[in-house]
Amino acid sequence: MMMSSSVCLFLLVGLQLAAASVVPKPFTPVKLSSTEFRCLNRKSELGGLLLPRQISAAGGDLLAAPIRLVAEPQAALEIQKRSIKVRQLAQVDDAAGREFRAESSDFLIESSITAECDGFCWYKIRLEPKHAVTLNYLALEIPRTSSTARYLHTSSYDWSNVSQGLPELGGKWTSHFVPYVWLGDEDRGLAWCAESDQGWKLAHPESAVTIQTIARARFPPFLRKL
Numbered sequence: 001m002m003m004s005s006s007v008c009l010f011l012l013v014g015l016q017l018a019a020a021s022v023v024p025k026p027f028t029p030v031k032l033s034s035t036e037f038r039c040l041n042r043k044s045e046l047g048g049l050l051l052p053r054q055i056s057a058a059g060g061d062l063l064a065a066p067i068r069l070v071a072e073p074q075a076a077l078e079i080q081k082r083s084i085k086v087r088q089l090a091q092v093d094d095a096a097g098r099e100f101r102a103e104s105s106d107f108l109i110e111s112s113i114t115a116e117c118d119g120f121c122w123y124k125i126r127l128e129p130k131h132a133v134t135l136n137y138l139a140l141e142i143p144r145t146s147s148t149a150r151y152l153h154t155s156s157y158d159w160s161n162v163s164q165g166l167p168e169l170g171g172k173w174t175s176h177f178v179p180y181v182w183l184g185d186e187d188r189g190l191a192w193c194a195e196s197d198q199g200w201k202l203a204h205p206e207s208a209v210t211i212q213t214i215a216r217a218r219f220p221p222f223l224r225k226l
Helices: none
Strands: 003-009 036-039 042-045 053-058 068-074 086-093 095-103 107-116 121-129 137-145 151-155 163-165 173-175 180-184 189-193 209-212 222-223
Touching: 036 107, 086 107, 137 189, 180 209
Parallel strands: none
Antiparallel strands: 003 121, 003 189, 036 042, 042 053, 068 137, 086 095, 095 107, 107 121, 137 222, 151 163, 151 180, 173 209, 180 189, 209 222
């Protein structure tokens, strides 16, 4: 059994690291460590798997809680702290990369981030089972603050994409796989995108992407990618 997933956050643009790089104006050189990513008017605090614990843009926080992988059973992904290793992949002015490796009782876990000067981050997450493992559920959860998640825009390369206020949709939305989903307000936003759903094996493919509003102060709207 082999599971892998590639996810990215922020802006949908290409990425190529070069030996010599020039940061276009008005952007500033990338600053990336194992705990933080900074670029022009943006800051991300990084946690487990190098996923954001908090993202700040244009003076506002976007996350209500850290982005995380959720599974059933969740214990299958509980990382053994002594196994954690983080290394630098590349560092130039307009882009930088880091790699995270760790183990749980059931998986070898790899996660990498490549971050650009415009705020785009490309993630690759790989779970390699140590033995036969059954997961009943696996998703990427992105909890959002209500104030910065008022508008929804999607792109599926056809004329049926959704683009309107989240409250007008009843605070929730679900769809088959779409390659781009953005939630934001008038000043800032956060996008999720992926190249394709190749290799996904879903019991309910019509609900591959879900946005829900949870009636608890700690968890306003969140995007969940199954």
